[in-house]
Amino acid sequence: MAADIRTGSGPRDRFRAQLRQEVKTAALRQLAEGGPEALSLNAIAKQLGMTGPALYRYFANRDSLLTELVVDAYGDLASALSRAAGAGSADPITRLAELVRAYRAWALAEPHRYRLLFRAPLQGYDAQSTNLVEASQPAMAVLLDAVGTLAGPDTRTPEGPAARFTRWRERHGFEDTSEAVAARSTMLWAHLHGIVALEIEGNFTSMGIDPSFLYEAEVTDFARSL
Amino acid sequence: MAADIRTGSGPRDRFRAQLRQEVKTAALRQLAEGGPEALSLNAIAKQLGMTGPALYRYFANRDSLLTELVVDAYGDLASALSRAAGAGSADPITRLAELVRAYRAWALAEPHRYRLLFRAPLQGYDAQSTNLVEASQPAMAVLLDAVGTLAGPDTRTPEGPAARFTRWRERHGFEDTSEAVAARSTMLWAHLHGIVALEIEGNFTSMGIDPSFLYEAEVTDFARSL
DNA sequence: TGTACATCAGTGAACGCGCGTTCACTGATGTAC
């Protein structure tokens, strides 16, 4: 029965591709409304006017649909970030600021997809063959690039042993990135994630705090630390 | 049928209290193994050698059990933090460092409880009357205190309008905390949360990065910014 | 252009499972006199 994930280009294949996309769209709508555990194949099928088993023509099972949503989301985030980092001012600080704002904006616009990326997979979810880390590389690359441009050929490693990122850089094709840039980028990413995560989970709202200034402070702090 | 949440001290009441505790323990074990959505009253009951409906003698429903777990977790985190901030060195920087390490240690030791605190409530979860923000105050107070001691009577507000935290401080009984301290604390908390969240969700592991140095950098950066 | 055949999308029934919650009831434990 295993759904053959063929890739042809006949007239039938175009219909297939389109319906696959509609399934994903419905899935995202469901995630947006009910949280990650609300993704139900039967419910998606019903929303598309089909019955549950029909979806097995398009996706091997629930997990592979989820995996595809994750991969798509990484791609989407990466292009949002690179659009922000590429456009406008040539001043590297301004570009970093734009990147930071784009990161936040993407997460706030689609918090369910952001969660899909940075929360641990749900219980029972098996990422199988697909390497999700690989899918995250492009987004990470944009960040590394922006930070690298800013820091220039800075070789200072902010803290700790310099070999911290050697393995990581080799493994993921970031050999051109210096240890210092890798460390700074990771730190910036962690900081941004902290603010974003607390914001989309409603922790600031429930405390009555507007977190906007935290993002701006992140950029100025980064600039100050150079 | 509504479970009367009485509080007596007769011999029967002691049994009640004990069984309530056992239910919570079983619930936590379940959360630890299967994620937040794995909390099932029936499964808990089975684990305690009872049938599902019996639990309704002890908790009004699934949501109130969850709420109680959240409140307990906030209390536990607060005491872990205050133990760390109170003990050892009198040097305020060292004490902040201990607090940061304690925050991480608590989250790593019980990631399921950490998630319970800082992830948005599950779909369908209704916090009803219990104010969870209130339950988080003690932990926040420890942080504010540690940062406040460090910064001294510093009245500089790092970024943005000074009135950012006025409402928050009034609402939550932190009138003695300056704007600057509130802002710095929030920022530090967000940063820590970012690292912790990425760490417990396995994002660093899957990338082959050891995030330990990020926590230490957090402290040194904080000290440098004074 | 028309016919014969292969491909494939989608259905409906079924399997086995688990969930929260209600209800009427049994049997044990405590309390009052």
Place this chain on the structure above:
DNA sequence: TGTACATCAGTGAACGCGCGTTCACTGATGTAC
């Protein structure tokens, strides 16, 4: 101290629901000659 009564813990059956997934099958769509 002993008896009568009230309280309460826990059971088992039931309600209605939803889930992922499999299977045999129908009917439409495309392809080859």
